[in-house]
Amino acid sequence: MTAVAQKRRRRHVPLILVVGAAIVVCMVLIGLIGPWIAPYDPTMFAVRSRMQPPSGLHWFGTDEFGRDVLSRILAGGYYSLAMGFGATAISLIVGVPLGLMAAFYRGWVDDVIMRIIDLMISLPPILVGLLILAVTSPGLGKTIVAVGLVYVPIMTRLTRSVALSVLAQDFIEAAAARKEKTFYILWREVLPNVWPTIIVETSLRITFAILLGSALSFLGLGPQPPASEWGLMIAESRPFLDRAPWIGLAPGLCLCVLLVAVNFVGEGLRDLLDPRMQGRGHG
């Protein structure tokens, strides 16, 4: 047996990770096959059955146009999940390398990167969204990019601050004394120590991304009505909150479950990746 396999086998997977991952996988499956298992057409109006409370016929009730809320949730899950995961992935892919570079090179590289980041932070996200909307036509892909870019500064700053403390450690100097390449130092020595913090931040970011995406949809950027994106559904339900709370409650509940599950995965992953949480009792 190789040493790597030995190492993997000894790591026990935290329960919280299993539970979280199971829920996330379920949600993703729903997002993918939802449109085909929806009991009703999510866009079909039924004026006679407007705002019906949950019943055997309509599990989550119907909305102000008589559309089945459950069907809309199933059909719209795809948008929300794509928004959450897609935007966060963009912020990671852009933000983490920028943060690592700023921390490693310091000096003018640091100054340039961080001033650009400051500039991005100073712009309100909704304004950025509206700006993009003003010059192009709405669409899911653009919303994902816009939301992703909005979260780049947070990832960069976080990565930079953690990386700075890691780079001050002696094992980095030991690597320099071996004349390691910059890429090796950042990838193999720094990043493993930065990941745990980034993962926790990412798990929070996914849910914020879904909510921000919804807000942009509400403003007319991103998926447009009658598409049934979760955030959009919550936004549209607002006028009916007193008469038909289930219209907004059901997608809200779905978002909540997703949020908690993603956070479980984040915390579980952090523990799994931290050797100090593993193999206690050997020390």
Add this chain to the structure above:
Amino acid sequence: MADILLDIQGLSLRYATANGPVTALDAVSLAIPRGGAMGLVGESGSGKSSMLLAMLGLLGKGAAVTADAARFDGQDLLKVAASLRGRRIGTVFQDPSAALNPALTIGMQVAEPLTLHRGMNWREAMERAEGLLAETGIHDPAAVLKAYPHQLSGGMKQRAVIAQALGCEPDLLLLDEPTTALDVTVEAQILDLLDALRARRGISLLLVSHNLGIVDRICDDLTVLYAGRVVEQGPCARVLAGPRHPYARGLMAAMPVISHAKQRLTSIEGNLPDLTLVDPGCNFAPRCPFAVPSCAEPQALAGEGDHRARCHRATETAALPWPEQDQARVSMEAAPERRPLLEARGMSRRFAGHGGLWRSLDWRGGWPKLAPRKSVVAVDDVTIEVRSGEVLGLVGESGSGKSTLGRLLLRLVPADAGQLEFGGTEVPLRPSSDFCQQAQIIFQNPDSALNPHHTVQEILKRPLELFGIAKGAAAGAEIDRLLDLVRLPRSYRTRYPHQMSGGEKQRIGIARALAGRPRFIVCDEAVSALDVSVQAAVLNLLSDLRAQFGLSYLFISHDIGVIAHISDRIAVMYRGAIVQQGEAAELLRGPHHPYTASLLSAVPVVGSARSQAGNRIRLAENAMAAPGEKGCSFASRCPQQLGSLCRTQVPAQRRLSNGVMMACHLPDAQLETVSLGLS
């Protein structure tokens, strides 16, 4: 019997942890008479600090303290600890920088307990604070009162902390490693202060320290703790002159002493026992070279009079020599080759001060003007050579530029000026991979030296592959060989750093440096963070490896005892310049540079610490040289200063009759007198 101030009988402390209850202290008894001083020694984890915290009532909720009796001046200490602390029991912690709040002035911090406990108003309290600061030997107390902690040196800060503790006229002062964070010359001043306070105020001291020399200097009585138990107790002089418990003997023998340089150190093998399992017998037995089966019986503190040890064989073993346990024994006196391996000429390095363009606006004079960036000279025109197979010891205070010089020699920090030759060839500013393989480094802090996310195997494999020494299965065999070399079990290859003790981590750091089969290693305070017994083992290991492979070390340390033990030649550094260098024995014998002499005289040596304190060379406070004057960097503190010559001219290096290089204006005859006070 004298008037007993503090009397603790059978104090035990248990913590509840995830792995079961931990017995941190097991029936510890100690008594301090009024005006007396007790030293508490033991390696880290032995329960020294827990003892202090228990006496202060500062332990957390999970801790259960029980005692047969704990009386402070007739009161039950465990009941009234909270009301006594800060009033009748003062405390001084290890790191003065951490003990003072950086956002408040010294005056506010010294005066605050006075307003709190003694009902003074702020004005009275400030006046009193000024008096207290003056009492702790601060020359300009009115100015220090208004200063913030970052404006003071470490020694001044520690004086302020002591002033703070003295404010409420305590009967007992608890000192937790009060000088460990300080330079040795400053340490000596603080010890003088503590001695004076005892004499003047009749205050009692409980001094926790790992340094037996300090304890001998200050204390009347000594308690040696091992894994939560008192293993030896008695009058300081008698315990140190003839330790009876094998652990106490081991501790004594593990200390490098200047007068016995080059003697092999005694190390105590093994680690502290698992405190969750209470051993009814002697808990030192697993590490004790004299252990016999009957050691499993419960042991009692016993002995003649007031010198007692918890060892039933104390009398028998006292006569036996300490058995040598190290497997590899190579002669320390391997004659080094005389060829220079590494030569540095005129090495200099400045560090720019903080702040970029925007922070360098100078507002003095009312108008902003662009001020040049301030820079600090870390290493100033240093010429040094390390010969093949030789250990060059580099000693000096913190901030003297030792570590920077070490990194300059490895080209880890680019030099501003100077040439570096290694093995006869010039090393460029961006060195070749070959040079990096030949010249390696060992760090001070074992926690920071290893990446917590890599296993021992990953840590050791990387340099092997990078330098093309071994790949695949051959690398596995090479890792085993490296672990054998540093005397760790081969099974350690799958461990993560957090699964090892400090000494074990340091060994991995050494193995990593050895992996590329180097010829030259910079040991940057490589044993400073380790307990004295572990330090001895690592020093022995470094000596053996050097003899085995003909390695050269640049051994950087602030501890002149360690330097004297391991070095063939010594270089003394002060503020970026080498003030003296030469053969170790010659240099230590004298004549000494005034700075070397002050370093040597400041080290408290067991057995002669008190007599030595009398003729110690006293340095002026660490004053900065007047701006514009560039003379000898030591001039402002030098007790032998010759006036304007020393302040305006940099002394040239000259060779004394014994071959030692010296940078000092003093004539030879006067240099002899510098060292006279020492021997």
